[in-house]
Amino acid sequence: MYYPELLTVVGPTACGKTALGVALAEELHGAILSGDSRQVFVGMDIGTGKDLDAYTTERGSIPHYLIDIVPAGYPFNLFEYVHLFDEAYHEIVSQQLKPIFVGGSGLYVEQVLQTRPMHRVPPDTALRQELEQLSLADLRAILSRYPRIEHVDLSSARKCIRAIEVARHYAQYPEQYQAYQEALSESKQQKPPLIIGLRLARQEIIRRIDQRLRSRLEEGMVAEVERLLDEHVPADTLIAYGLEYRFVTLYLQGKLSYSEMEEQLATAIHQFAKRQMTWFRGMTRRGLPIHWIDGHQSVTYQRDRVLRLVKGS
Numbered sequence: 394m395y396y397p398e399l400l401t402v403v404g405p406t407a408c409g410k411t412a413l414g415v416a417l418a419e420e421l422h423g424a425i426l427s428g429d430s431r432q433v434f435v436g437m438d439i440g441t442g443k444d445l446d447a448y449t450t451e452r453g454s455i456p457h458y459l460i461d462i463v464p465a466g467y468p469f470n471l472f473e474y475v476h477l478f479d480e481a482y483h484e485i486v487s488q489q490l491k492p493i494f495v496g497g498s499g500l501y502v503e504q505v506l507q508t509r510p511m512h513r514v515p516p517d518t519a520l521r522q523e524l525e526q527l528s529l530a531d532l533r534a535i536l537s538r539y540p541r542i543e544h545v546d547l548s549s550a551r552k553c554i555r556a557i558e559v560a561r562h563y564a565q566y567p568e569q570y571q572a573y574q575e576a577l578s579e580s581k582q583q584k585p586p587l588i589i590g591l592r593l594a595r596q597e598i599i600r601r602i603d604q605r606l607r608s609r610l611e612e613g614m615v616a617e618v619e620r621l622l623d624e625h626v627p628a629d630t631l632i633a634y635g636l637e638y639r640f641v642t643l644y645l646q647g648k649l650s651y652s653e654m655e656e657q658l659a660t661a662i663h664q665f666a667k668r669q670m671t672w673f674r675g676m677t678r679r680g681l682p683i684h685w686i687d688g689h690q691s692v693t694y695q696r697d698r699v700l701r702l703v704k705g706s
Contacts, residue, residue, distance in 0.1 A: 394475070395508055395583050396482055400703060401494040403428070403502055403673055404591035405666040407601040408688045409695075411447050413591065414495035415455050416696040421491040421703070424456035426481055428496015428505070431634060433474070434465040436621060439614045440637035442605070456490065466626040471504055472515070478505050499672030506681050508583040510576040512542075513569075514562040524554045532557065539564060543577065585681055587706045589699050590673060591688035602662045610655065615641055636661055 400421070402414050414425050425448065427433075431441040438445075448455040458481040463469050485492045496502050504511060524532060532553040539560035546552045563570035593601075618641040621631060628646065631638040637658065644654035677683055686698050 394479055394505070394510065395580065396492065396505070396586065397584075398486055399482065399492050399494055399506075399586050400699075401428075401502070401506060401586060401588045402496075402591070402699075403499075403588060403683065404497060404688065405593070405598055405669040406442075406497055406662060407598060407605050407666070408497075408591040408593050409692065410495050410497065410591060411444055412692050413589075413695050413699070414493050415447055415450060416692050417699060418455045418491070418493050419450055419452055420696060420700060421493070422489075423491035423493045424458065424485045424488075426478060426485070426492055426494045427457065427459040428494055428498055428502045429460075430474070430498040430501050431638075432460045433462050433469055434467070435461045435463065436465045436624070437617070437634075437638070439609050439612050439617045440641070442609070456485070458485070465621055465624070466630050470516070471501065472511075472513070474501055475504055475511055497669055499669060499676070503672075503676055503679070503681065506586050506588065506676075507679070508580040508585065510573060510580060512559045512573065514559045517558050517561075520558055520561070521554055524557060525550075529553060536560060587702065588676075588681060588683045589702065590683040590685040591695070592685045593688040595667075597689065598666050599663055602666065603659055606655070606659055606662065609637070615644070618642055618645060636665060 400417065400423075402410050402417070404410050411425075417423060418425055429441060431437055432443050434441070443460060445457075445460070448457050459474070459477060462477065482492050494502070494505065524535075527535075527550075529550045532550055533547060536547070536553060536557050539557075540563075542556065542560055542563065545556040545559070547556060563573070614637060618631060618638060621638075622628060622642070622645065628642050631642045633639075640649065640654045640658040640661065643649045644651060649657065673683060684702055686695055688695070690698075
């Protein structure tokens with residue numbers, strides 16, 4: 394996919410992405426597309442930091458998409474996200490609004506922004522269950538029987554299984570592989586999208602994370618997780634969502650004290666922010682350069698800096 398009208402804002406958690414995105418939407422007559430892998434879930438509000446009030450400004454309400462689109466516990470995946478993003482983008486453009494993509498979930502963001510096409514191959518549950526019993530070496534041997542497919546990651550068993558799934562599908566439907574190759578060739582001629590990154594000193598990120606965590610706990614984050622459990626969202630699913638939902642669930646199960654939960658959760662979010670920055674730096678190496686601006690400056694400064702970049706792009 395290629396989204397020529399898209400303006401993107403990325404950065405680590407708690408860096409102020411939403412505030413900048415909204416400020417840009419006000420100036421550019423825009424709408425926000427969320428690039429957060431957990432804000433898609435209904436009822437997961439405090440823990441994911443949806444901050445829906447931020448989309449209401451003195452000038453009115455900023456349209457926002459890809460938030461609250463599936464129930465908590467639903468097995469949402471990247472394939473579905475990319476499909477829904479594509480629909481939302483074209484809806485925004487059809488309304489003559491500027492699409493502004495704001496998010497920190499690196500995998501989701503990069504999958505949308507990369508100009509090379511996505512392998513639109515649906516999951517094969519039976520095949521996955523069969524292949525999960527094999528070693529990484531065995532999986533690579535199976536994959537070698539198929540024609541080589543570009544841009545396939547073989548660094549883990551899970552990724553190798555996906556590669557086999559894709560290769561097997563294309564062997565069965567060669568016309569789809571030909572369509573993918575044509576789209577790939579076209580994508581190599583396209584200009585990389587404009588991506589803005591908010592950069593903060595490590596200690597400032599930690600300070601903001603800790604302050605925000607205290608606020609979320611005071612706002613009722615524990616009660617939110619209790620409600621999700623009462624609504625029969627499985628505890629294992631909440632734990633798999635990670636961070637806030639993992640540690641609060643462990644606390645509610647009696648496996649952590651409140652102080653242990655708060656301390657371990659803060660440490661986990663600090664580590665997550667570090668991983669986000671590592672991912673974003675890698676995006677530049679993978680052909681998606683990011684224009685970094687100072688996240689310590691005011692939102693007005695940030696907005697004006699981005700507007701100059703937009704004008705020059």
